[in-house]
Amino acid sequence: MLEKLNIVKQRFDEVSDLIIQPDIISDQKRYIALNKEYKDLRALMxxxxxxxxxxxxxxxxDEIIKDGGDDEMVEMARMQLEEAKGEIPKLEEKIRMMLVPKDPEDSKNAVMEIRAGTGGDEASIFAGDIYRMYMKYCESKGWKTSTIDYSEGTSGGFKEIQVEITGEEVYGTxxxxxxxxxxxxxxQTETQGRVHTSAATVMVFPEAEEFDVEIDPKDVRIDYFCSSGPGGQSVNTTYSAVRLTHTPTGLVAQCQDQKSQHKNKEKAFKVLRSRLYDMELAKRQEEESAKRGSMVTSGDRSAKIRTYNYPQGRVTDHRINLTLYDLSNIIDGDVQRIIDELQLVSNTEKLKETGETF
Known part of the structure; x- marks a missing residue:
């Protein structure tokens, strides 16, 4: 373990020196990457x-016990030895997990899209519940959220909603x-008291920087239209909403949340870049999960991952067979326990894959 950590320290010293070099500071892409590496290595140090x-x-x-001498000193040394030996395995496990290679996308901000699936009005209501669950979770993490676009359900909730989430390790989480x-x-619409099953699809894209994806302006059709929904006097009177269509892929991104056409256009381009970036990422994840037989990082975005059962107060994550009887707290934003378990399984899979021993 110490040998491995000493190799990491060499890299830390190297990165510490690099990030103050003028040629690195002037290269934005490399400077951001090295800064991120420095932060990760600092935590390991x-x-x-x-x-x-x-x-x-x-x-x-050990020396005090070996030398003998004062009984009280020897007893204190034994306690110190026991305490330190108890801490070492926990530290080693933590360091092992920290040494697992991280996906470069993990540190990025994210765009979350929630869409109502099968189940009519109830699916839209559930999509609204899921949206509130994640917004409360983001608030607890100190992350900032900003709505990009939405379409309300006829009986509440959302047919779909897109949110930009900024903070630390957002996509990785x-x-x-x-x-x-x-x-x-x-x-709410059921008069016979029967339990129904409805669904909502959650998509999470890493927010792509301009240097991650280059978009040729000739490949994008831009349409301007009137905003709809709540928003004051500007709604339905100015063409502030923006829809972008990427001709080569058919991908569409739109934003109508801001009153400024320019800001809406900027946000829509951010979403389009992220969608294009995510397409490539999904292909890579599918290949990796096929190779690894991964339970939690499949590229299949249509897989059923979780069930929220209200009559039993139960939440089950099907990928890792985790069931928690704490639905009211989870739907109120307490999803960290589930995310921790999923991250643990993912890191353990990666650790097995690298075959690292310490």
Missing amino acids: DEREKYLKHNQRIEEA LKFEAGVHRVQRVP
């Missing part, structure tokens, strides 16, 4: 320090939430 301290404490305690979410409950 902090754990390395703890690891070295615990090993030092073990050596000191939320990428496991992509897929079909099912709900089993008695709909």
Whole structure:
């Protein structure tokens, strides 16, 4: 383990030197990548320090016990030895997980899209519930959210809604939430009290920077139209809403949330870039998950990943067979426990794949 950490320290020292070089600072793409690497390596260096301290404490305690002498000192040394030896395995496990190669996309911001699936009005209501669940989760993480576009359901909720989410490690945290979410409950519209199954699809795209995806302006058709829905006097009176169509792929991105046409256009281009980037990413993930037999990072966006069962107060994640009887808190934004389990499984798979031993 120490040998591995010393190799990491060499890289940390190298990156620390690189990020202050003028030619690196002037190269935005490389500077951002190196800054991200520096932050990750800094966290590992902090754990390395703890690891070295615990090993030092073990050596000191061993010496005191070996020398004998004062009974009280020997007893304190034994306690110190026991405590340090108890901490080492936990630290080693944490460091192992931190050494797992990270996806470069993980640190990116994200665009989340929630669409009502099968189930009519109830599916739209459920899409609204899922939207609120994630917004509360984002709030708890200190992330910022900004609506890009939405279409309301006839009985509440949303037929679809797109949100830009900015913060630390947003895509790396939320990428496991992509897929079909099912709900089993008695709909508000049901008069017989029967339980129905409805669905909503969640998609999460890493937000692409301009240097990640180059879009030829000739390949994009731009349409301007009047905004619809709540929004004050500008609604239906000015052509502020923007729809972009990428001719080679047929992908469409639109934004009508801002009153400014320019801001809507900027946001729509951001979504289009992210969709194009995600298309390539999905292909890569599908190839990787086929090779790895991964349970949690499949490129299949139509897979049913989770069921929210209201009569039983149960939430089940089908990928890792995790069931929690805490539906009210989870739907209120407490999804961290599920995300932690999914990340653990994903990291364990990667660890097995690399075959690293320490």
